[in-house]
Amino acid sequence: MSNSKHSDIEIEILLLGKWRFNTSSEKITIEFKDDMTYEQTRVQTLLFSKPKELITGNKFTGVWYVSQKKLHLNVKSMPKSFLNLKIPLAFKISIADMIATLGSVFMAENYEVIRINSSKFLIKDKEESIIGTKLNNTRKY
Secondary structure: OOOOOOOOOHHHHHHEEEEEEEEEEEEEEEEOOOOOOOEEEEOOOOOOHHHHHHHHHEEEEEEEEEEOOEEEEEEEEOOOOEEEEEEOOOOEEEHHHHHHHHHHHHHHEEEEOOOOOOOOEEEEEOOOEEEEEEEEEEOOO
């Protein structure tokens, strides 16, 4: 259970901006925007995970929100995926974006917010605890 003393709205406000964190297999940068969208870059650090990166790409966009002290990320597009085909002089087929949108309905990323302040956070997914560091402060006071 979360021991964060912040409300869901306070967590959302603290998350706004650009963050960097590492998992056991990825280096991740994510920017939470105040319109409740996000942009994420994931770089695979394990050699056997590289084929996945080639298929999905390393950029993701989507929507985010906090509910009951849990951060929810719903992927909406994978703009760097090679499955988003562009046929010359014709149209773009966004197969990867369709898969991402459909997949996020059934498998959204969920993280329990354990602790957060203006420069660091500790979140937990099903397998591991993740420490994030804020890269910049995009809020203007």
